Amino acid sequence: MAKGKAAKKKQPTASDRKRTVLKLVLSDTCAVCKTPCARGLRYLASMRQPGAVGRGVPCILTRTYL
Template identity: 80%
Template sequence: MSKGKGKVVKKKKSASDRKQYYYKLVLSDTCAVCKTPCARGLRYLARMKQPGAVGKGVPCVLTRTYG
């Protein structure tokens, strides 16, 4: 009997080994002066213009970093 070629099995990286993205939270004043506004930022800005609106910021795609 001849030996067949075995398949090379790559191990999957566990969730703790993968790089994770981190986004900075920005407030509506930052979104208002942004040079490249995104849909999420514009939606947040419109919500914050309503009277009595309370916001804690929105994750900004432009501030993405690896952790």
């Protein structure tokens, strides 16, 4: 290398970064949550409608990193 030139920094690729994983929780879990979030409350309200079919909502409190 010549004087005065800095080595290029390696850009992190998608596989090098931390991946976050959120667990899917159902409305009964959101109903008893100690720290309710806006997403959970909105899901809980929609599940109270007659005929609602729920598939769960990602819970920010169950976040883990891979």
